Amino acid sequence: MSISPNLLADLREIWSYQFMQNAIEAGTLTAIVAGVTGYFVVLRRSAFTAHAFSEIGFAGAAWAVLSGIPPLAGLLLGSNLGGLGIALLGRRATNRDTQIGIVLAFSLGLGLLFISLYSGYATQTYSILFGEILGVSSDQVLETVVATAGILVGVGIIYRPLLFASLDEDVAEAKGMPMLSLGIAFMVIVAVAVSFAVQVTGVLLVFSLMVTPGATAQYLASKPSRAIIASVLIALVATWLGLFLSFYTPYPVSFFITGEAFFFYLFVRFVYARFRMERISPGTILKPPTDRSG
Amino acid sequence: MARNIGEHAVTEAKQSLLSAEMLAAGYGGRAIWSDVNFSFERGEFVAVIGPNGAGKTTLFRVLLGLQRPMGGAVSVFGEPPSRGNPHIGYIPQRHTIDTETNVECLELVRLGLSGIRWGFNPITHPDREAAISALEAAGALDLAHRRLGALSGGELQRIFLAEALVSSPEILLLDEPLSNLDIRRETELLHLVNGVVRSRGVTALLIAHNINPLLPHMNKVMYVANGKMATGKPGEVLTSESLTRLYGVQVEVLKDPHGNVAIIPVEEHHGDVP
Numbered sequence: 375m376s377i378s379p380n381l382l383a384d385l386r387e388i389w390s391y392q393f394m395q396n397a398i399e400a401g402t403l404t405a406i407v408a409g410v411t412g413y414f415v416v417l418r419r420s421a422f423t424a425h426a427f428s429e430i431g432f433a434g435a436a437w438a439v440l441s442g443i444p445p446l447a448g449l450l451l452g453s454n455l456g457g458l459g460i461a462l463l464g465r466r467a468t469n470r471d472t473q474i475g476i477v478l479a480f481s482l483g484l485g486l487l488f489i490s491l492y493s494g495y496a497t498q499t500y501s502i503l504f505g506e507i508l509g510v511s512s513d514q515v516l517e518t519v520v521a522t523a524g525i526l527v528g529v530g531i532i533y534r535p536l537l538f539a540s541l542d543e544d545v546a547e548a549k550g551m552p553m554l555s556l557g558i559a560f561m562v563i564v565a566v567a568v569s570f571a572v573q574v575t576g577v578l579l580v581f582s583l584m585v586t587p588g589a590t591a592q593y594l595a596s597k598p599s600r601a602i603i604a605s606v607l608i609a610l611v612a613t614w615l616g617l618f619l620s621f622y623t624p625y626p627v628s629f630f631i632t633g634e635a636f637f638f639y640l641f642v643r644f645v646y647a648r649f650r651m652e653r654i655s656p657g658t659i660l661k662p663p664t665d666r667s668g
Numbered sequence: 669m670a671r672n673i674g675e676h677a678v679t680e681a682k683q684s685l686l687s688a689e690m691l692a693a694g695y696g697g698r699a700i701w702s703d704v705n706f707s708f709e710r711g712e713f714v715a716v717i718g719p720n721g722a723g724k725t726t727l728f729r730v731l732l733g734l735q736r737p738m739g740g741a742v743s744v745f746g747e748p749p750s751r752g753n754p755h756i757g758y759i760p761q762r763h764t765i766d767t768e769t770n771v772e773c774l775e776l777v778r779l780g781l782s783g784i785r786w787g788f789n790p791i792t793h794p795d796r797e798a799a800i801s802a803l804e805a806a807g808a809l810d811l812a813h814r815r816l817g818a819l820s821g822g823e824l825q826r827i828f829l830a831e832a833l834v835s836s837p838e839i840l841l842l843d844e845p846l847s848n849l850d851i852r853r854e855t856e857l858l859h860l861v862n863g864v865v866r867s868r869g870v871t872a873l874l875i876a877h878n879i880n881p882l883l884p885h886m887n888k889v890m891y892v893a894n895g896k897m898a899t900g901k902p903g904e905v906l907t908s909e910s911l912t913r914l915y916g917v918q919v920e921v922l923k924d925p926h927g928n929v930a931i932i933p934v935e936e937h938h939g940d941v942p
């Protein structure tokens with residue numbers, strides 16, 4: 375396994391390993407889901423909430439390992455319970471940093487307890503914390519396909535009301551939109567997305583797929599549909615490149631994914647956005663439009 | 669244009685769009701105000717004035733169907749208020765957008781129309797046209813492709829006005845759109861709202877703290893204080909007798925040569941105010 379100048383040959387070599395095929399398939403699906411939901415997470419300023427889901431999910435996963443059921447089931451259970459709880463707390467609960475932080479700390483502690491109770495092999499816990507993309511099985515790929523389809527259909531159905539409620543909650547409510555149901559639906563979508571993203575990046579690094587691409591995309595496009603596409607592309611490239619680099623180096627995939635997402639964010643935020651602002655601003659300094667009415 | 673709608677309005681003037689009889693509202697079983705009566709007709713511009721906590725926003729919430737009245741009757745288009753009435757445009761109080769929101773203004777205005785539709789339909793051209801005409805009416809066409817987070821207070825209020833106008837409402841409820849605006853932006857926004865009221869025959873209720881900037885435009889005034897409301901034409905409400913009755917203490921209404929008013933409690937009147 376050493377890199378050659380022939381990219382095609384390299385890719386063919388990577389693809390020849392079943393575990394790399396699974397990793398690429400699961401990683402691709404997860405990146406799509408994380409890119410789409412991540413855009414809304416950033417737009418709604420719920421990044422901290424999304425992070426809390428993954429840690430509540432960690433407690434669930436550690437409990438699952440202890441009970442001998444698949445960690446993913448525990449992850450889904452934990453993050454969904456957390457999501458429902460936060461959604462039911464009601465309006466603007468997603469911004470309650472303090473309460474979320476308190477629950478988050480307790481969840482981590484609970485997870486730690488479950489790990490210490492578990493007398494077996496601790497690799498599973500390590501992989502929940504930092505990701506295990508290279509160990510994804512064909513069955514897990516299939517599960518990811520189902521979850522991806524479900525999430526994309528779900529987001530498709532609530533797309534416009536969710537966008538409206540994210541940008542202008544008060545007016546959306548006055549227009550008769552069911553804010554509580556919308557909040558629950560979104561939290562469940564994020565909880566499922568986080569649970570699958572955890573397979574790739576781990577609980578502690580889930581931000582790199584759930585938040586960084588969405589945050590970067592906000593600087594690249596001001597139309598939501600385009601920004602979502604940008605967010606997905608960033609998550610995809612970060613995942614693919616991460617898998618490629620880690621295949622030829624001894625370093626973990628999660629590190630490459632977080633690093634790529636981070637440095638691309640820095641580039642967009644401080645180089646691209648600044649260049650763009652300079653190009654736009656001089657012409658758009660406003661003339662007051664009401665001068666006409668005098 | 670304005671004249672045509674004006675004639676149209678005269679024929680329908682007898683039909684009141686908004687009315688209340690002995691209306692009471694409050695929170696947790698305690699009324700904020702009660703015995704409120706009003707009747708507003710098509711094309712009227714109403715100033716709603718009163719101190720903080722007097723219940724001005726509560727009145728809007730009742731009209732929007734977000735809060736049930738505690739007593740009395742209220743009707744909107746001849747029916748009880750119901751949430752999500754597409755014929756009401758609304759700008760909430762202290763409405764702001766996070767400065768990091770990098771979404772263009774046109775998208776928000778479009779959502780005022782299409783944001784209530786389920787299902788994924790990314791390209792809907794009719795809502796785009798409606799949004800552009802609403803932006804034009806709100807004097808904000810030049811802001812269409814600017815990012816929401818980068819707007820000034822006055823620009824943002826024009827975008828919110830466009831968002832409220834995009835569904836072609838017959839009633840506009842504007843909750844303190846003038847707060848945080850300097851005098852020049854305040855005047856500009858009032859001209860815009862007044863233009864919309866006149867050209868579209870819209871009935872607008874606008875909550876403000878200071879009545880003077882509104883005096884040149886409004887048809888009626890609604891003073892909220894002390895758990896009660898005094899409603900009527902400015903000449904009827906802005907009198908020492910009517911406001912003394914409302915506040916429950918002796919007040920005097922003074923006018924300067926430009927028609928601006930000052931409402932002053934008699935006891936604290938030192939005699940050196942014009």
